[in-house]
Amino acid sequence: MAYELPPLPYDYEALAPHVSSDTLKFHHDKHHAAYVTNFNKMVEGTELASQSIEEVIKATYGDSSKTGIFNNAAQAWNHTFYWNCMKPNGGGTPTGALADKINADFGSFDKFKEEFLAAGGTQFGSGWAWLVLDKGTLKVTKTSNAENPIALGQTPLLTMDVWEHAYYLDYQNRRPDYAKTFVDSLINWDYVAEQFAAAK
Known part of the structure; x- marks a missing residue:
């Protein structure tokens, strides 16, 4: 079954002035849509077509003969996840169990923020900054190009493109x-x- 391009979880204008409607239109309707289209074309008629996109990401990672499939599958998934990681009037600080875990594993929210901003700022070239759960511990990571935590055995909780x-x-x-x-x-x-509650 083909992977479908999900609609944005908010209107094009909803994240302004922080992210403009023009950016969302190009990013979602052109870039994200192209990854989805290419992924579906590449797996059509193959054994991968019946697998979930997460299964395809895991199955094709590191296989040089399937780099194109991995790149488009991972980018299709990454972008869907990224849209959900933002909302109008977002930001601030987390609460509850997630806040407690951030404080326990990073020392403070400010320390997490410092590490996350550094990951995004120091990623050379294209990529992603992530908050992941790795063997029970929260970590900030960064990946190049399409690579994502699913391929690395980690659970993604937050990403910044x-x-x-x-x-x-x-x-x-x-x-x-x-x-x-x-x-x-x-x-x-x-x-x-x-995501954190589901991963525990």
């Missing part, structure tokens, strides 16, 4: 400004908490 098309129309080359805005004003901590 640091490919240029995620922010260039709004921030030009100021990736650190975009990253700070993402953390302070966009993160959907309710969604992150749901």
Whole structure:
């Protein structure tokens, strides 16, 4: 069954002024849509067509003969996850069990924020910054290009897209400004908490 491009979980204007409607239209309707289309074309008629996109990501990671499938599957999944990690009037700090776990594993929310911003800011070239659960411990990681935690045996809880098309129309080359805005004003901590609760 073909993987479908999910609609954005909010209107194009909903994240303004932090992320413009133009950015969301290009990013979702062009970039994300292209990954979904390419993925479906590549697996059509193969044994992978009947597998979930998560299973395809795990099965094709590290297989040089299936790099194209992995890249498009992972990018299709990454973007769907990324949209859900943001919401209008987001940001702030998490609460409850997730907040307790962040404080326990990082020392404080501010320490987590520092590590997450550093991961996004120091990722050379295209990629992603992540908050993951790895063998019971929260960690901040970064990945290049399409790579994601699912392929590495980790559970993703939060991601920030640091490919240029995620922010260039709004921030030009100021990736650190975009990253700070993402953390302070966009993160959907309710969604992150749901991922954490499901992973425990």
